[in-house]
Amino acid sequence: MLHSNPPLSGMDQLIHKLKNEDENYARLSRGIQIFYWIMAPVYLIMVVLHAIEGSSLNEILGGIFFFLAMLIFALFFRNYYKEYKYVDYSQPTLVMLKKAAYRYKPFQLKILWAFLAVGFINAGLSLSATHMADLLEIQLVFWSAMAMAVLIGLWRWKVRYKPIRDAALNMIREIEADY
Amino acid sequence: MKKEELFNKIVAENSDRIRRICAFYNANTHDQQDMCQEVLVNIWNSLDNFRGESALSTWIYRIAVNTSLQYTGKAYKNMKLIVNADTGILSNVLDDGEMAHKQLEEEQFENLQCELNMLSVIDKALISLMLEGLSMKEIAEVIGITEPNVKVKIHRIKAQLKIRLKKKNYVTQ
Numbered sequence: 001m002l003h004s005n006p007p008l009s010g011m012d013q014l015i016h017k018l019k020n021e022d023e024n025y026a027r028l029s030r031g032i033q034i035f036y037w038i039m040a041p042v043y044l045i046m047v048v049l050h051a052i053e054g055s056s057l058n059e060i061l062g063g064i065f066f067f068l069a070m071l072i073f074a075l076f077f078r079n080y081y082k083e084y085k086y087v088d089y090s091q092p093t094l095v096m097l098k099k100a101a102y103r104y105k106p107f108q109l110k111i112l113w114a115f116l117a118v119g120f121i122n123a124g125l126s127l128s129a130t131h132m133a134d135l136l137e138i139q140l141v142f143w144s145a146m147a148m149a150v151l152i153g154l155w156r157w158k159v160r161y162k163p164i165r166d167a168a169l170n171m172i173r174e175i176e177a178d179y
Numbered sequence: 180m181k182k183e184e185l186f187n188k189i190v191a192e193n194s195d196r197i198r199r200i201c202a203f204y205n206a207n208t209h210d211q212q213d214m215c216q217e218v219l220v221n222i223w224n225s226l227d228n229f230r231g232e233s234a235l236s237t238w239i240y241r242i243a244v245n246t247s248l249q250y251t252g253k254a255y256k257n258m259k260l261i262v263n264a265d266t267g268i269l270s271n272v273l274d275d276g277e278m279a280h281k282q283l284e285e286e287q288f289e290n291l292q293c294e295l296n297m298l299s300v301i302d303k304a305l306i307s308l309m310l311e312g313l314s315m316k317e318i319a320e321v322i323g324i325t326e327p328n329v330k331v332k333i334h335r336i337k338a339q340l341k342i343r344l345k346k347k348n349y350v351t352q
Contacts, residue, residue: 089222090242095323171300
């Protein structure tokens with residue numbers, strides 16, 4: 001056993017790397033949020049301009065739906081990055097494992113907000129369609145793209161996150177077994 | 180105190196602890212260093228959440244053990260618990276000074292090492308904390324279960340180890 005506290009190797013480089021990662025993360029997180037926080041008012045201004053110009057009700061409503069979608073995405077991503085910034089390893093093991101099992105669930109309640117935003121985008125696009133044929137084409141392309149996105153997401157979850165969730169659930173079962 | 184200063188202070192005061200925990204899970208120096216780095220990264224990332232509600236040592240052990248679960252998760256089945264041949268430490272595991280003394284014999288020590296590695300990941304984590312000299316209360320705080328529950332688990336692990344070792348001794352004699 002060691003009886004002194006010699007410095008751990010590579011500490012200086014590590015601190016430098018950690019600080020860089022913190023800064024990169026903060027920059028990326030800010031960038032994504034700024035995008036949505038810019039787009040939301042842009043759509044709001046467009047709605048106001050459409051209303052002033054006397055555009056059709058469909059165009060105004062479409063703009064409102066896009067505005068709402070951007071607003072929800074902005075809030076959703078702000079919450080998401082706050083929550084998922086880092087896993088807190090200083091919690092008791094059982095708590096950390098339960099949070100990990102929840103984090104890697106394929107469907108969580110909060111995803112409903114993202115679906116609501118997607119629904120608003122669909123409504124915005126649909127209202128911009130002038131003919132029934134356009135509307136059908138929009139719906140076909142939109143829902144095909146959504147189905148594809150969900151399938152890719154599920155495949156990615158199964159390959160990357162399901163084994164982690166299964167391991168976490170097994171460990172939770174084991175820790176709680178002797179209660 | 181700045182984050183960097185606090186981090187340096189915590190790491191300087193606890194480098195032995197971190198090193199020992201990492202050594203429990205990795206046989207070679209390279210893997211130990213990799214895990215140490217991972218623990219340091221997680222200390223840095225968790226530093227903003229440190230409120231001083233638990234003892235600093237408990238906080239460090241939580242991060243080290245939780246990292247080991249995560250870290251070894253990458254090679255879940257290959258996870259090993261490495262103990263040294265310190266008689267005092269072994270008597271902690273076996274609750275039997277005489278038997279622990281015998282374990283110094285190479286073959287029996289290897290048996291113990293082998294049996295320890297048959298334990299589940301959680302049992303290994305519990306044993307590693309016990310080998311670190313933590314009390315049942317401290318282990319309970321690290322894992323997040325009650326003290327009586329820790330006692331039950333440790334008792335069960337020790338009983339299993341004793342039975343298996345005795346069985347092996349009987350077979351070889």
